[in-house]
Amino acid sequence: MTATTATGAPGYGPEQVWLPASEQLLEWGDGFHSLMLGDELRMNAYRAAIAEAVRPGTTVLDLGTGTGILARWALEAGASRVYGIDFNETVLAEAVDRLKDAGHGDRFQPLCGLSFDLELPERVDVVVSEIMGNLADNENFAEILDDARRRFLRPGGTMLPRHVESYLVPVAAERAHAQLTGQGPQDAGGPAAFARLLHRRGAGSPFDLYYDVIVPRRQHLAAPRVVRTYDLSTPGGTGRPDYRVPLVYTARRDGVLTGFKGYFVATLSDTVALDISGDDIGARTTSDSWKHCYLPIAEPVPLRRGDRVAVTFSRSRPAAASPGTDASGHAFGQVYRWEGSVVSAGTTVARFAHGTDRRTPARP
Numbered sequence: 001m002t003a004t005t006a007t008g009a010p011g012y013g014p015e016q017v018w019l020p021a022s023e024q025l026l027e028w029g030d031g032f033h034s035l036m037l038g039d040e041l042r043m044n045a046y047r048a049a050i051a052e053a054v055r056p057g058t059t060v061l062d063l064g065t066g067t068g069i070l071a072r073w074a075l076e077a078g079a080s081r082v083y084g085i086d087f088n089e090t091v092l093a094e095a096v097d098r099l100k101d102a103g104h105g106d107r108f109q110p111l112c113g114l115s116f117d118l119e120l121p122e123r124v125d126v127v128v129s130e131i132m133g134n135l136a137d138n139e140n141f142a143e144i145l146d147d148a149r150r151r152f153l154r155p156g157g158t159m160l161p162r163h164v165e166s167y168l169v170p171v172a173a174e175r176a177h178a179q180l181t182g183q184g185p186q187d188a189g190g191p192a193a194f195a196r197l198l199h200r201r202g203a204g205s206p207f208d209l210y211y212d213v214i215v216p217r218r219q220h221l222a223a224p225r226v227v228r229t230y231d232l233s234t235p236g237g238t239g240r241p242d243y244r245v246p247l248v249y250t251a252r253r254d255g256v257l258t259g260f261k262g263y264f265v266a267t268l269s270d271t272v273a274l275d276i277s278g279d280d281i282g283a284r285t286t287s288d289s290w291k292h293c294y295l296p297i298a299e300p301v302p303l304r305r306g307d308r309v310a311v312t313f314s315r316s317r318p319a320a321a322s323p324g325t326d327a328s329g330h331a332f333g334q335v336y337r338w339e340g341s342v343v344s345a346g347t348t349v350a351r352f353a354h355g356t357d358r359r360t361p362a363r364p
Contacts, residue, residue, distance in 0.1 A: 021212055095110065096108065132161075137228070168295075173219055212291040222252055227262075242317060297338075
């Protein structure tokens with residue numbers, strides 16, 4: 001959640017730490033949906049891409065429709081029908097009311113539930129979705145959209161987005177790091193409440209969770225590296241949902257390594273891309289709702305230019321989960337791990353190992 005000032009401008013700043021919205025997906029209410037509707041980076045990109053991809057007479061699936069804004073833009077572009085899927089019955093009812101008030105109610109067909117469990121009466125021309133987390137796959141978008149392409153999209157149809165890349169870069173975010181051992185995230189309710197939240201998650205420390213934080217580019221310590229590439233338009237183009245990716249960085253300046261910044265760049269349509277790596281809050285070139293992902297390490301490490309940072313980043317399904325779901329039975333959970341070392345002048349000077357489920361042992 002993001003605070004606002006009296007003028008309605010964003011009330012957050014660089015390196016403010018927030019709990020990860022993607023990990024609270026099942027609890028999103030009116031406040032977070034309002035935040036997304038006010039996210040200019042997100043809204044401008046999706047509106048332009050939908051206007052480009054949807055033609056009069058097109059049939060559309062809006063997967064994760066929320067309050068229905070993407071469905072409305074598709075209908076305004078001339079879609080003959082839009083099917084809107086959402087698992088939140090209350091939010092879906094709001095989408096129905098909004099689209100009815102806008103004069104589109106007869107062309108919007110809501111379906112409540114998880115897309116894995118639903119069927120459509122026809123295959124559609126375009127599948128539109130905005131179910132990416134700030135690490136791209138932290139809302140399980142790859143499996144969900146691969147299933148949607150296979151079962152809901154007609155041959156030759158269009159996926160929006162069509163291509164997504166996720167990135168990691170080592171960063172010096174000392175103010176963000178200090179909050180994790182001090183007041184905690186802005187929306188955690190204070191240190192005691194934050195400690196209880198970590199205990200409920202089975203986290204060994206504040207450094208076994210990722211966070212939503214705007215980390216400016218000036219705090220990058222090396223060049224970003226691609227973690228995963230998702231081709232959502234091609235069978236098998238999303239790869240396996242579980243992966244383990246080794247990355248090596250060379251520090252291009254001195255600084256203090258406090259963790260890693262994650263973000264995505266999505267190709268939505270032929271001419272529209274959505275890049276959430278930006279950091280100019282005043283100019284709204286960053287995302288209010290996504291922010292960046294911050295993967296902290298417990299012990300900051302001083303770096304010199306030329307030092308090497310190695311990290312292995314992995315994603316796995318929680319134990320006892322069935323395909324497409326996590327251990328609790330819903331479709332949005334995962335375990336991330338980030339572990340590695342720092343080498344300076346040929347000597348390993350630091351090691352780190354963190355993960356969002358301490359019950360998952362680190363691999364050698």
